[in-house]
Amino acid sequence: MAPSDASIHPAYFQIRRAAVIVSIGVGAGIGGAFVALLLHAVQHIAYGYSLDRLVGTESFLTGVTAATPGRRFAALLVCGLVAGCGWGALYRWGKPLVSIRKAVGAADPRMPVSSTIIHALLQIVTVALGSPLGREVAPREIGALWSGWIAHRAGLPSADQRVLVACGAGAGLAAVYNVPLGGAVFVLEVLLCTFAFSTLVPALATSAIAAFVAQFWLGNEHQYTVPHYVVDQTLLVGAIVCGPLFGAAAWVFVALTSRARAHAPKDLRLPMYALINFVVIGALVIGFPALAGNGRGPAGLAFDGALPLGLAALLLVLKVAIEVSTLRSGAEGGLLTPGLTNGALLALVLGGLWRLHFPGAPLGAFAVVGAGAFLAASMQMPITAIVLLLEFTHFDHDMVMPVLFAVVGSISAFKVLGYLKS
Structure with missing residues (x-):
């Protein structure tokens, strides 16, 4: 030494x-x-x-x-x-x-x-x-x-x-x-x-x-390719309104995954639990290939606005379910890309509902905003989430403001729910 x-x-x-x-x-x-x-x-x-x-x-x-x-x-x-x-x-x-x-x-x-x-x-x-x-x-x-x-x-x-x-x-x-x-x-x-x-x-x-x-x-690879989106008042107001919803969803997600991890087996039950879990996921992947892997594929489709809203909602429910069940089975892994994807899918659903009354901003832009907001709250890292989203997607400077509004709302809602729970 x-x-x-x-x-x-x-x-x-x-x-x-x-x-x-x-x-x-x-x-x-x-x-x-x-x-x-x-x-x-x-x-x-x-x-x-x-x-x-x-x-x-x-x-x-x-x-x-x-x-x-x-x-x-x-x-x-x-x-x-x-x-x-x-x-x-x-x-x-x-x-x-x-x-x-x-x-x-x-x-x-x-x-x-x-x-x-x-x-x-x-x-x-x-x-x-x-x-x-x-x-x-x-x-x-x-x-x-x-x-x-x-x-x-x-x-x-x-x-x-x-x-x-x-x-x-x-x-x-x-x-x-x-x-x-x-x-x-x-x-x-x-x-x-x-x-x-x-x-x-x-x-x-x-x-x-x-x-x-x-x-x-x-190579000098970018994780996602995001089109140029025109940012208007519809997206800004939508980010402000939906930000707390992303925070509430992230709070539920963290509660579910934390509980799953806390109760995961580390004994002889682990092989059986893991096998059953992945057999079920394998059956689901037969019909929904997008469920395989950490979610990078569905996130990319969401950023392009290429997912139908019904499919986005179904994938969101199924992905959260299998993420929780996989942790509960004893398998390990991160929640960065899964959280990013969950936020993007949720944003497509919320953005679709928002556009029924306030048409304007493309759904892909909502997905980018929602991905950052959900990730920031679920992992309690607002600055890191914004920087990662920027480096992942290289989104335009005009997108910074709605992302910031949504992150502030999501982090605030997450904290409030935490205080209420305690």
Whole structure:
């Protein structure tokens, strides 16, 4: 181990810290690229599309839709077996998992190596096979794991190690989604709860480096393509009126998912619960291919305004149901993209009702606004949600105002409901 900071010259210490920051960014970028390529590989093999290249132009939704009903069901059946046996074995024989939040707040922020890697890989493989949960936790865990190890090896103080573990998590997010600013803001707003200069610089540096490094394998990819939408008073007023509705819906969603996670089995029941859950999802995916995966496909259709309102409402109900049931079965994954999708689908329904009385703004614009508002409230990260939405979609500057109005309303409603419940 390197000598402690008390025994070396301050200039050398800062150089060493800078080297660790660069190493974290590079490592998180490579880790993020690896899990993204693994996700694509499993998706392509499971559903039989774009087998000639890992990063292609054919979307997951297109691939699932083109697959035969039997292949869709088989993929979800395998997903249930992987989830049940994988997490069951991990909880039975692996070292106890340490979440990123716990690591950031611990005196020693290092996470168990083998358990964390297996946990991350299980998330990536199951999402690729069709789990409705998100993939964003896995690269964050890989980035945090690497950061904790290298910061400790460099002999940095415990406080610095905790900051850099958070930065590694944000860098992993930045790498896998190509959101350098979003990854940094996530670190500052959600994990560290401070925008102090001492944390701002490493957060920005690690996320920017990680996103840049990941582009060597993943390309400069945008998650969604959003058309140019004309913003009028109809959309602005609709965002103000519907903002609290998104917050209320997010509050219900968080209550359901939190309860599901709290009651998820970690014993011998897990394999059975997971298998039953994914068999049911497989049966649903036969008729509704858009239910497979974390929801990126339906969100993209919503942003284009290409989903009929009835189908959007049905997909919203089914997606929330299978997201909750999957968490209840013991499977793991994030809720970032699922929350974004739920907000977009809900916005299509609310926007359609709004336009019956106040025609004007396109439904796709409502979907963008609703996605940001729901995500901000459901994950309690208003600034991060806005930045992520901007980097995901590259929406026009004119859309900023309705998004802000909706986020303010959703966060406020979420807080009020929380106070009433307590």
